[in-house]
Structure formats: C-alpha cells, structure tokens
Amino acid sequence: MPGTTRAYFRRLFPWESDRYAAHLRTLTPQGRRWRFCGLLSDDALDDHAARALDTGHVEGCFLDGRLIGAFELFVDPHPPGHAQVALSVEPAHTGQGLGTEMIERARRRASLLGVPDIALMMQGDNAAMIAVARHAGASLVRAGPELGATLAVPPRDLRALPAALALDEASLVQSVTSAMLRAGRAAAARAMLAPAAMRRAGHEGGRATA
Numbered sequence: 001m002p003g004t005t006r007a008y009f010r011r012l013f014p015w016e017s018d019r020y021a022a023h024l025r026t027l028t029p030q031g032r033r034w035r036f037c038g039l040l041s042d043d044a045l046d047d048h049a050a051r052a053l054d055t056g057h058v059e060g061c062f063l064d065g066r067l068i069g070a071f072e073l074f075v076d077p078h079p080p081g082h083a084q085v086a087l088s089v090e091p092a093h094t095g096q097g098l099g100t101e102m103i104e105r106a107r108r109r110a111s112l113l114g115v116p117d118i119a120l121m122m123q124g125d126n127a128a129m130i131a132v133a134r135h136a137g138a139s140l141v142r143a144g145p146e147l148g149a150t151l152a153v154p155p156r157d158l159r160a161l162p163a164a165l166a167l168d169e170a171s172l173v174q175s176v177t178s179a180m181l182r183a184g185r186a187a188a189a190r191a192m193l194a195p196a197a198m199r200r201a202g203h204e205g206g207r208a209t210a
C-alpha cells in the first residue's frame, strides 16, 4: 500500500461526490472502460459518483489529503444479501497493493452486513483486476467477453461491530472537517479575488464614462 504511514482509509459521504468524481476522472480511458464496462462521459461520472454515495457503501484511500483509490459495495435488497463490489485506483498508485487491500475491506464490511458472498464482474483483458480477484481467492467464470467472480465472505461476527461503528463515526468527523476546511479556503480565495475584481470593474467603468 502506498506510504502506509501517510495513507488512510475512510468512508465517503454524499456531500463528497465532487471529490469522488474527480478521483474517477483520473482513470485512463482504458481504466474507465474497465471500471464501467464501457466509456462514460465526465457528466455520467458525476452522476455515477452522486448515485453511488447515495445508495452504496463507498470507502476511499487518502494520501496527503488526496483521494487515490475507492471501492463501492452495493447490497441489493432484492434478492436480500446479494452484493457487488467495484474498485478504482489512481494510475499513479496502482501495483502497490491498494486494490487487494480494498477487496479485504469490502469483504469485512459485507460480513458485518450479513452478506454471504460478493459478486465481481471484470473484462477478460483486465489483468490487474483478475490478479486482485485471484489473490482474494475468488473463483472466476467466463461470461462472454467478461469474467464473473464470487468472493466468499466470512460469517458475521458482531464483536467487530463496535469498532466498525467507531470508524464510521471517525470518518464522518473527518469528512465534515475536511468539507468545512475546503469551503473556508474557497471563501478566503474568493475574498482575496473580490477587491481586485472590483478595482478592475471600477477601472473599466471609468474608461467607459471617460
């Protein structure tokens, strides 16, 4: 995993969809195709990010405050317990174990949710994802140009629940603090630009009336 001392994981929340979409945009065109089984436009990525954060469990890996990887875990209500996971790692940080770590995290969360197994779909030429699925012990089955995989999930152990809730709470605090800091920085930048813009407007107004 990249710079284990500086990188950390936390849950992402619906108000962070711009951050999540910005991460998804860092994927190469091929990576985007692999991730979404087709090429999605930037607007479609924005919509996807917002929907994923509204409906699923999304966890991200941050390095120096930057979101460099994320996984989405969806548990379908129909049939109950059926789950899917999808991963993305910023190209500059692939091959460092992040994908493998995220599969383990998805598995732990799924276990707490009482999910028996997780389905994974990947393109047949996505060697990195195939390697990640194999590392996780998934059995791979060809389905046309795609490969399907099933990841076994350990039975629910409620002793892990308090620690997971505490981590979710910490994620919430970090997310809100980070959103406030970013909003504060944006407001400060606007305030610094405002006098210059007013001076420019006054100058141009003066020229127009001269």
Ligand SMILES: CC(C)(COP(=O)(O)OP(=O)(O)OC[C@H]1O[C@@H](n2cnc3c(N)ncnc32)[C@H](O)[C@@H]1OP(=O)(O)O)[C@@H](O)C(=O)NCCC(=O)NCCS
Pocket (backbone or CB within 6 Å): 027, 031, 032, 034, 035, 036, 085, 086, 087, 088, 089, 090, 093, 094, 095, 096, 097, 098, 099, 100, 101, 121, 122, 126, 127, 128, 129, 131, 132
């Ligand atoms: C798939 C993806 C999530 C993997 O993330 P990652 O952080 O690189 O994963 P890891 O570092 O844990 O493991 C990568 C494994 O793939 C292998 N790998 C990487 N690129 C490879 C390639 N081109 N050919 C063969 N193996 C490759 C690595 O060697 C490693 O295996 P190893 O541990 O045996 O050496 C990342 O490449 C990605 O975001 N791809 C684009 C989006 C995508 O395809 N998402 C999956 C759709 S569900």
